Amino acid sequence: MLRKLVITRPLAQSLGLAQVLRDGGREVVILPLLDILPLPDEAALQAVLAQLESFALVAFVSPNAIDAAFAQVATWPVSVPLAVMGEGSRRALARHGVTAGPYQITSPLDTQRTDSQTLLQALDLPRLQGQRVLIIRGDGGRELLADAMRDAGIDVQQVAAYRRVAPRLDAALRQRLTDLLAQDCDWIITSSEALQVLMGFVQQVDAETGVGKIQHKNVFVPHRRIAETAVSLGFRYVFLTGSGDEGLLTALQSRP
Known part of the structure; x- marks a missing residue:
């Protein structure tokens, strides 16, 4: 029997994947x-986007940054190369009419990391x-890039394009988490x-036994860095x- 899948991505990014999985016969919880969320003030973002052609490269840290x-931006200048982290970001660019060929797009060669x-x-x-x-990212993103x-002698400017906010752990969300912890679900993180x-919420909902329950769930992650975080948090x-x-x-098809 196929296990229920819990998709934890932001809502807009979950809907398409959820539909594909449901069409394939999986029970899905979003x-x-x-x-x-948008920034309270987008003036800095708008100002830097008005100068796109002054940059030798624009790097996006996520599909959210692209969207x-x-x-x-009405039209992306063909003369301005882009860099993205992975295939999800390439697809986000394609939704906006930016594809390899007319545009120069660089992304990691190792799709596993x-x-x-x-x-x-x-x-x-x-x-x-x-x-x-120019690096376009979420508010408070990582500084490594x-x-x-x-350090390589490049003049880097960063600008936030959106913000990430955890939902409020209200009574309804508490109940949903409690129910999911009691079920045999796989989690997509x-x-x-x-x-x-997730770990913070579980600790608040059921600190005594909930953490142990979630650590024994199957967790599917797209990047090694997330996998390393999961292992450090006790996921088995x-x-x-x-x-x-x-x-x-x-991956889901190989582990039903």
């Missing part, structure tokens, strides 16, 4: 552990030395931050999938 930026470090390996950092690079580029939120059954929905679906 339980967003992070909400993606937030393209909400402010799509993060800042592998993106840095794919970039021609010497060519960018002394030039301006920017720091490494600065696509960010380390969401994993931390962590399955690393390929990048993007295709990798996730393949």
Whole structure:
């Protein structure tokens, strides 16, 4: 019997995957552990996007960064190369009409580890030395990419395009978590931050036995960094999938 799947991605990113899984006969629960919200003030984002052609490269840290930026940009200049972390971001660019061929898009070669470090390996950092690079990210994102580029002599500017907020742990969410902890579910986790939120919620809902329950669930993650976070939090059954929905679906099919 196929186990129920819990998708913890933000709602907008969960709907398409949930439908594909349901069409394949899986029972799915959407339980967003992070909400993606616009910035209270988008003036800084709008100002920097008005100067796109002054940058030798624009790097996006996530599909959310792409969607937030393209909400402010009518047409992306073909002369401005882009860099993304993985296949999910490539698909996000494609939704906005930006694809390889007309546009130069760089992404990690290792689809099993799509993060800042592998993106840095794919970039021609010497060519960018002394030039301006823009990193578009969420509010309060990691500094690894920017720091490494600065160390390589690149003039880096960062701008936030959205913010991530954990949902409020109200009575309804408490009950949903309690019910899911008692069931034989597999969990899809696509960010380390969401994993931390989940553990925090479980500790509040059922600190005595809930943590042990969640640590024994199957957890499917798309990146090694998330897998490492899961292991550090005591999860025993962590399955690393390929990048993007295709990798996730393949992994789920091999472990029904």
